[in-house]
Amino acid sequence: MSVLTNPQLWASTLAMTVPLALPAIGGTFSERAGVVNIAMEGIMLMGAFFGVAFSYWTGSAWLGLVFGVLMGGLLAAVFAWAAIRLAADQVVLGMAVNIFASGLTAFLLNTLFGYEGTPPDTPPLPFVSLPWLGPVFSHQSVLLYVMFAIVALSHWFLFHTRIGLRIRAVGENPLAADTAGLNVWRLRYAGVIVGGMLSALGGVYLSIGILNSFDVGMTNGRGFIALAAMIFGKWTPVGSFLASLLFGFSTALGIALQGQGVSPDLLSMIPYVLTILALTGLVGRSTPPAADGIPYTPIR
């Protein structure tokens, strides 16, 4: 099929994978530490908005990235505080964060920049061209390569470092981890906040990675798709990435197949149908970390 040999299909696939894989890995960090995180959508919006805002205010996209990620981390920290310290229901909190962030970013956009949107002269992050890798890599955001590094690093971090082992331990059995001398709360904070920063980076990618503007609700549900990718990927960074890749691919495929008489609405279903088929056909059961979503409040 000529569609499949078109390099643009694969370039699009990669470009669409980044804003799913980053929050999916972010969610993985949080849930591996035992905190259910459905707030990726909201945290992405924070990252996206403040990425643009600071890029515009400071004139540097890199500073925009830093502040976008920090603001996402800040929101994640507040979420973490309520989830960990106050043992609040994590699903409710996640929804609260999503509503709050979508409201706040829209509100700030309108009051700070007006209804026209963010200024068009906002500097974006650079694109990187690696033509020797083929046309697929001829025009991709620098964050694509950052994402590749993050996939590898996250895998290494979670499964090959001492902190990674400890984070997984508190997500599986916090009481046992506590009796083994670990600081359960601190590890959980770390997981949630690092995860939040990765989600925010996904938002930054959307706003100043491939574009240079913010729009209300511009994440367009990607935080929730990332949630699905995380589960699909069985709570591992590499799995999350592969699931995101499948999703990115089928989205790109849907775009590529348009214009040949089939309704674009029907073609838009491809990613969702494929995901269900893959899930029921090949992947099957995925089991979350045993203590995922269960607050740990030591009696002392």
Add this chain to the structure above:
Amino acid sequence: MSSFLEVVDVHKYFPGVKANDGVNLDVRAGEVHAVLGENGAGKSTLMKLISGLYQPDAGEIRLEGRPVRFGSPRNAIRAGIGMVHQHFMLIPALTVADNIVLGDEPGGIRYKRRTAAAQVRALSQKYRLEVDPLARVEQLSVGLQQRVEILKVLYRRARLLILDEPTAVLTPQEAEELFQVLRHLKAQGTPVLFISHKLDEVRAVADRITVMRAGRTVATVPAADASPQELANLMVGREVVLRVNKPPRTPGDVVLSVRNLSVTDAERRLRVRDVSFEVRAGEILGIAGVDGNGQTELADAIAGLLPASGGQVAFLSQDITRLPPGERTRRGIAYVPQDRQRDGLVLDFTLVENAMLRDVSHPPFSRRGILQHRPARAYTERLLEAFDVRPRDPDRHAGDLSGGNQQKMILAREVSRDPSLLIAVQPTRGLDVGAIEGIHRQLLRLREAGKAILLVSLELDEILSLSDRIAVMHHGQVVDIVPAETATREQIGLLMTGTRVGESEVAQPSNR
């Protein structure tokens, strides 16, 4: 000998419970010190106070004469206190080595997995606590998990070792191995503090014994001077009957017949191989065996929770091999599962709801699919009364009950269903002598009433004193079935290791 650890008038309160209400304890360097007490006496709470998981509300803990205050287990570990908890503190999804080194892993940023495995292997060889460092803990039997817990403490070179009911899940042989380790540690000057309900082993291993009752320490006595009867009375505060008497009975018709049954578990490992036996009305068939030799899977398969991969199960002369668990229940099979918190009860439900768990579609719980709250409540109240479940409040959540009372609740529910067959797996695990006495009496009453009982237990004494016949399992197979009145501990213990004594010996039990 100087005191290594002193506990002075310590108090710890939970909402509505004085778990420790004036506890004094003194553990000397190089001694094995046992703590005895009924369920709920406050033993585990005391140990958690010492190991930093809890902090005392009043009182003082001194280590080598200096007062200490541990804000978290981390501090206690640093001070050299190692604890093996009654409920295992293991992470099933991680490997043995991961579990053991957790919190003190070899490596810098990177976790040196291979070094960890090597260290664990060396350690397990040194103490002869064989276990595969690379196995996942969830795949291990309870006995092996116990070893991992002990290795965890040894790995940290604890200066004081605390074991909360370590032998509850061990065979006599395994227990003896553990005692060897304890003696070894003692010889090196490491004091050991350990909790048990088993009077014999306490007397055999401990130097001194402290008895707790209702949150207080009532006495500390040298082990050599204490008789079992004396200790039991101290614990319970009244006279206890230690021996059950089992009137002889002629068994009736075959109730359960198992033919060539094979069972694979959820991970598709063959756990029961070609097992055949019968249980008759009015008979208790005891199943003895080292933990993890297929007993639980056998019980689950008869109850319908695991599918049979081969063979046949017949109940009251009807083939039930393919029936779903609900249907078996309906036909009269009662089941006390091993894991009461995970399988037997819904901890978030009230006692009424737990009472109706197995029979919700029948009166008195429901009529035509509609729940009958008032009759159900009345029924539950009677149940709590009859089986002395405390607190006697049907609206309490099952999770609020102590382990012993949870077990009583399950037994109450299962027994009052008036089943033809009761399968009971470790019905007295972790219970105190008083509670054990009650449950044994219930089992014998059922036997008296002509029910068939399949009793799976790791306690040889329990098997020996209650059973009419004893089937011994090893590696998924029934090695032998022997009549109880002639069986001895040694004989059963040997069979449990898979060693079959010469046919003749087993065949001529009447010589004894």
Add this chain to the structure above:
Amino acid sequence: MTPVLATALAILIGAAIAYILGFDPFVAYGALLTGAFGNTMAISSTLAGAVPLALAGLGVSVAFRAGLFNIGAEGQYWIGVIAAVWFGYHLTGWPGWLHTLVCVVAAAVAGGLWGGLIPGLAKAYRGAHEVITTMMMSYIAIYFGQYLIAAGGPMHAPGYNAQSYPIRQDAWLTVLVPPQLTTAVFFALGTAVAVWWVMFHTTVGFRLRTVGANARAARYAGILVPAYTVLALGLSGLLAGLAGGVQVLALDHRLMWGFNTGYGYTAIVVALLARNHPFGVLLAAVFFSALSTGGQNMQMVSQLPSSLTDVLTGLIVFFVAAERMVPLAIAWYRRRRGVRVQVAAAGEGGREA
């Protein structure tokens, strides 16, 4: 934290934001309140908006009770709308009440099959996580609806707009209090009572709750867990589908582009905030609807962007979840005061130290 206190705290923060940006918070909040409850029209609108939230929220709560997270109520709602509209304009010559009934039942059944049969079976027999499947099915439903009404689509009505034929008027729900409170409100009330009764007074409800509370114990209790998984997701989807059907019979009477208005997502928050209790769901639905209707009045009167109500909503939900803030704050205050008292005592007597 009690919802009242949470709301108060959120409102305080919202007032601060408004004030900083140069708006008068009193005017704004006054408008919010009168917009939601100030007159018959406001109350009528608030209650009308609460109906779909309540029905879909009940659906989400049923799944939660069985330990399942139905994140796809939005799509089930959408499918309910489609089914109701299809029967709504295809059937002719039926008595009005029967026509309505057919549409409602069709919506419920369609939602149930969409949310229950496919994700339920996938979960029960393939172990596919319901969060993924319900969400994917939700997107598919939304695109399917768009396809149906797009130019050339099977339900597209001729004309300039992307919309379906309208439901025949005889099947519309009757308006009780103008402008738009219809008999739909009885569906919400009746369904809440029915859900409450089924969950707490029938064996089926008991089994559903058992599966949710402890699936292993449920198996031990003889419950066919896979069957009840399908049942729970089916009921959940059924109620979300019902929400769509009832809403379209009450309000728009046709399928239009832009119909997916997020009820299914708000329903999740409604269910969570109500702690999955049916009557709590009713209250929470009214609360969220009031915030939304009132928020628009607030924008009208004070020109504060209505996105501020989303900020407020997020804060309220957050504070409700973070109920332990209050005891924690009290304990912290006591400790601080305690320390100060001790220090004072030490200063006076000098002996305590």
Add this chain to the structure above:
Amino acid sequence: ANKAGTTENAAGGAPKVNFKVGLVTDSGGLNDHGFNHLSDVGLEKAKQELGVSGSVVESKSESDYVPNLQRFAQQGYNLVIAVGYLMDEAVKQVAPQYPNTKFLIIDDPITDINNVTSAMFKTEQCGYLVGALAGLMEKRSDIQGLNPQNVLGVVGGQKIPPVDSYIAGFLQGVKKTDPDAQVIVKYVNSFNDQAGGSQVAQTEIAGGADIVFQVAGGSGIGVINAAKSAGVFAIGVDADQNYVAPNTVIVSALKGVDTATYDVIKDTLNNQFKPGVQDFDLANNGVGISKTTSVVPADIVNQVNDLANQIKNGSLTVSDQLPKS
């Protein structure tokens, strides 16, 4: 501090008159980069220049339309503007109850209520003009930045009539000036997915498109962005979008929702409210095209102006229907 608010009184504006205008957006809100936003622009202009007072409310869901319209009417607003066909039923329900209030609905033909006027836009006409312009550009070989392939791109938001009428016009325009050109038409299937818009545009650009026409609301900002970073040209929609990327957006197809709103406010203020459907087209400057950038040669501009005149005088008609595929 309040850029977005619409309450500010124009410092140097017209004297205040006692005339209140209420604007109800559909669920797309004021950030839609489309008709809701433009309507607000028109209202703002009326406030500045005519001295009317105005208030905006953004609807969240379909159950909000009726109460929002009704509130304005109840509070004695003189004119209530409903943006979008989604409010069709709501206007039909509310308007008859408030005969003293005038209503304007955008993009939806309501005929027989005498206090309702409908503004309909012949966007196929401006679509035609930018299509013709693109075709003419594409045929030329002397324009910097165009590739030799004869391919154009269109990115739609969703496949709905207000989008497709633009696209229909565009296709006819291209056919007129560059019959051999291949036009790739794809949809983002969302109006607020900039990243998606950017990907769809990139796919078309990779397929050879060097002028991309976006009809995709917020997603269209992503389209323009993609064109900009690929170094090709884009055509804006609804408003003059040159400001988004001055060197990329060579022209925009204008839908005069802002002028229509302003005009209806002005007419109503002057007691010249006309009920029924008002068509806004090239002839009455209801639709049009923006000033082109210097990339577009003057002769092309002239040819396009000729075509515009033909449409205005009726000698050329443009269909709002896509060709059957």
